[in-house]
Amino acid sequence: MTGRSAASGVGRGGSTGIRRIRTVLGDIEPAELGVCDAHDHLFIRTPKLPGQELDDAEAARAELVSFARAGGRAVVQWTPWGMGRRRAELPGLSRDTGVHLVAATGLHQAAHYDPAELSTVCGDLAELFVRELTEPPVRAGMIKAAGDFHHAGEHSRHVLAAAADAHRATGAPIGVxxxxxxxxxxxLAVLCDEHNMPPESVILGHLHRFPDTRIHREVAAAGAYVQFDGPSRVHHATDWRLLDSIAALVDAGHADRILLGADTVTPSMRATGAGPGMPFLVGGLRARITRELGDDVATAVFVANPARAFAAEWR
Structure with missing residues (x-):
């Protein structure tokens, strides 16, 4: 297999041998994470959704309060660099609501950025990612990258390579x-075959939007985490397959590879809008998973799996 070495410009620190989750308030033991929304957004802006920005701190706080009242304990915000993530405000929201927050560094598809803005960072992406993962006051706890429709294009491969470099330098998990x-x-081939990423440090997002259970089983068997989103009005076309997709992985022996997130990307998707938002994920959907697939599966999806997926031996 081929891979980029740490000599590509990003230094490598020593591993501690202790796995922790990096939140915006500091590193915590995996057992402290609790019931987790493994993919969501408190703040986000993109030219692909003009006028639908998530940029209201009070609305974000209200969503987190509702999430906590429903039993939620942690949220992983996948909003990467340059998309209005308002990183400096996350610690205050976490303290005010008692919800653990994991922030992201990384880069989305080029279409989500102004070309001039994007050109300022594309030359030294790995260094940017490492800096945001390791330097206070607010450190990211994961790296966000993105694929393209049925392939990984030039920009995607560039970001994935930088993410793999940053993983080697820090230990951070990569969400795609x-x-x-x-x-x-x-x-997965780009990350693991070309860049020697361990598949257990890779989280593949939005797979229930393409409900091919054969593919789900293949990537889970390879060791990657399979992340489903929903339900929501935006992705409702495949929402009805969500439980079937989860059940297929459970039946194949991959209950330990499943993650679930609400993926709220517009104000209307919040509980205060048309919903159902973050609270439904743990207050409604979790109950259905428990009823139909068992409490062990629900605990794996919402507690045990995210505690492993977002933990790292930070360097």
Whole structure:
């Protein structure tokens, strides 16, 4: 297998041998994470959704309070660099609501950025990612990258390579946006075959938007985490397959690879809008998973799996 070495410009620190989750208030033991929304957004802006920005701190606080009242304990915000993530405000929201927050560094598809803005960082992405993962006051706890529709294009491969470099330097997990749930195998091959990423440090997002259970089983068997989102009005076309997709992985012996997130990307998707938002994930959907698939599966999806997926031996 081929891979980029740490000599590509990013230094390598020594591993501690102790796995912790990096939140915006500091590192915590995996057992402290609790019931987790493994993929969501408190703040986000993109030219692909003009006028639908998540940029209201009070609305974000209200969503977190509702999430906590429903039994939620942690949220992983996948909003990466340059998309209005308002990183400096996350510690205050975490303290005010008692919800653990994990922030992201990384880069989305080029279409989510102004070209001039994007050109300022593309030359030294790995260094940017490492800096945001390791330097206070607010450190990211994961790296966000993205694939393209049924393939990994030039920009995607550039970001994935930088993310792999940053992983080697820090230990941080990598979460990948899969466009319409496609190209899971291609993305995993780029990270693991070309760049020697351990698959257990890779989270493949949005797979229930492409409900091919064969592909889900293949990437889970390879060791990557399979992340489903929903339900929501935006992705309702495949919401009805969510439980079937989870059940297929459980039946194949991969209950330990499943993650679930609400992926709220517009104000209307919040509980204060048309919903159902973060609270439904743990207050409604978790109950259904428990009823239909058992408490052990629900605990794996919402507690045990995210505690492993987002933990790292930080360097």
């Amino acid at each position: 946006h899969l466009e319409a749930g496609t190209a899971a195998g291609d993305v």
